Amino acid sequence: MDAVATPTVLTRASIVRPRGLGEALRLRPAGEHDVETVGAFLRGLSPEARYRRFHAGVAGVSDRVVGRLLTATPPARQTLVLERGRSRGLQIVGLAQYARENDSTAEVALVVGDRWQRLGLGPRLLAALAEAAAPHYRTLSAYVQADNTPVLGLLRSATDGLVTQYQGSCIRLTWAARATAAEVAA
């Protein structure tokens, strides 16, 4: 299996296999060199997926947003990408970030490409993100729309001790970073 060369936090094997498919995807920290592929990924999402991820900006994703994701430096922020293909044919199929909320809590957010959803990739992204954040933050949080059934199901099954707080049409979920499932059934 590939090892991630950068010293930024991803310590586990970086190969992820979508459930039921033979293809191997690579999970790694993102960098500024990913601006083109990450921009293409975010702009290629369905309006619903973009809205679910960003809670706004349904019409598009600005270069500023992409740049902010990719200039992230741990432990304040960390962005991971899940990609397929090689060299010039690289395609991002999933993206996940954590960002510092305060000294003990980081907020996480993730999105899987529409055609790649329901293949078990979301839990793998969440597990890698929690592993990256856990040395720095005791608690993880996520803000999700109250009707976002997929992510609510994912968080309920991949974490222990989930605390939910309703905030208007959104829910703030918190859990202990180390209570995120590291191994997820493929």
Ligand SMILES: CC(C)(COP(=O)(O)OP(=O)(O)OC[C@H]1O[C@@H](n2cnc3c(N)ncnc32)[C@H](O)[C@@H]1OP(=O)(O)O)[C@@H](O)C(=O)NCCC(=O)NCCS
């Ligand atoms: C939330 C998200 C990351 C889950 O990723 P994923 O790779 O699809 O995760 P899984 O394959 O484990 O699927 C999660 C579960 O959600 C449910 N689910 C996923 N997609 C669904 C859909 N389109 N309709 C109904 N249920 C769905 C299922 O219960 C599924 O588990 P199952 O396949 O075992 O039944 C993905 O749906 C996504 O990117 N959504 C848009 C962005 C978003 O909502 N981000 C969260 C806020 S930051």
